[in-house]
Amino acid sequence: MTAPVFRFAPSPNGELHLGHALSALTNQSMAASSGGRLLLRIEDIDVTRCSPEYETGIFRDLAWLGFGWEEPVRRQSEHFGDYEAALERLKKDELVYPAFMSRGDIRAVIVEHEAKGKSWPRDPDGAPLYPGTDKTLSQRERQRRIDAGVPFAWRLDTTAAVERLGHQLAWREWSSEAMTAAADIAAEPAQWGDVIIARKEIPTSYHLSVVVDDALQGISHVVRGKDLYFATSVQRLLQEALGLPAPSYFHHRLVPGPDGRKLSKSQRDTGLAALRDAGETPETIRAMLGL
Structure with a gap:
C-alpha cells in the first residue's frame, strides 16, 4: 500500500506564528502516526509580498521546532x-x-x-x-x-x-x-x-x-486550519x-490571539522568532499549543 503523503505549505510573506506551528506539528504528528511522508512547500506565487528573507526564516523556525521535511522543497514561483x-x-x-x-x-x-x-x-x-x-x-x-x-x-x-x-x-x-x-x-x-x-x-x-x-x-492528506x-x-x-485526484482533509482548530481573533501575519502577531528570542523553547511552544 502506498504511504500517505502530507504537506505543510506556508507563504514567505511574513514570520511564522503559533498558528503555523500548530499546523506544521499536526502534519508532522499525523504523518508519523500513519507511516506517511511529510513535504514542505513554499507558496510564493505573490512575488510582490514574498521574500527570500521570510523564506529563510521559515526554514530556521521549522528546524528549531524539530519539524523535518523531505528535499527538494517545491517553490511555486519556480x-x-x-x-x-x-x-x-x-x-x-x-x-x-x-x-x-x-x-x-x-x-x-x-x-x-x-x-x-x-x-x-x-x-x-x-x-x-x-x-x-x-x-x-x-x-x-x-x-x-x-x-x-x-x-x-x-x-x-x-x-x-x-x-x-x-x-x-x-x-x-x-x-x-x-x-x-x-x-x-x-x-x-x-x-x-x-x-x-x-x-x-x-x-x-x-x-x-x-x-x-x-x-x-501526490498529496493524499491535506491538513490545515479551519479557516480554509x-x-x-x-x-x-x-x-x-x-x-x-482528491485528497482527504483534516481542518484543525485555530489558535486565537489575546483578543480572541485568529492569529495573522498582517496583524504582526507574536512570531516564533520573537518567542524564541524571549527564551521560549520548542517544548514550551508545544505546551502553549496544548500538544
Whole structure:
C-alpha cells in the first residue's frame, strides 16, 4: 500500500506564528502516526509580498521546532508553467472567462442593487460575490478589450463548471488527528461565486496552484486550519474540472490571539522568532499549543 503523503505549505510573506506551528506539528504528528511522508512547500506565487528573507526564516523556525521535511522543497514561483497549463485546459473547456470589472465597477453594481432594498450575496469570508455582468460578452468583444490593454483577471465560471459535472461534489473530512473516523462533506462551490483563477501579472491563484501542486506531489492528506474549510468546495470543483485526484482533509482548530481573533501575519502577531528570542523553547511552544 502506498504511504500517505502530507504537506505543510506556508507563504514567505511574513514570520511564522503559533498558528503555523500548530499546523506544521499536526502534519508532522499525523504523518508519523500513519507511516506517511511529510513535504514542505513554499507558496510564493505573490512575488510582490514574498521574500527570500521570510523564506529563510521559515526554514530556521521549522528546524528549531524539530519539524523535518523531505528535499527538494517545491517553490511555486519556480513552477508557473504547471499552473499555466492547467489554466489553458480550463480555457479550452470554456470554464473560465476574462473578467474586466474593476473594484469600482463591482462596488457600483452592488450599491445600485442594495439601493433597491436587496442584499448582495457574500462568500463565506464575507466578501461580495463577483457580479459577472461581463460573463456574457462575445468572444470578439473580449479579445478587443484584451488587445486594447484593458485590465482583467481570469475567473472560474462556477455555474458552468458545476453543471458540467452533473453530480454532487463532496470531500472526505477526518474528524480528528487520529484519523479513526471520517465523513463525506457536501461541497458548495456556488457560495463563492466566480472566483479568480489567474491574473494578468500572476498566471495563477491560490486555488489553482494548490490543487495542481497537491496532484503533482501526490498529496493524499491535506491538513490545515479551519479557516480554509469552506475553500475546499472551490478546490474540489477545480480538481474535478481538471481531472485531478482528491485528497482527504483534516481542518484543525485555530489558535486565537489575546483578543480572541485568529492569529495573522498582517496583524504582526507574536512570531516564533520573537518567542524564541524571549527564551521560549520548542517544548514550551508545544505546551502553549496544548500538544
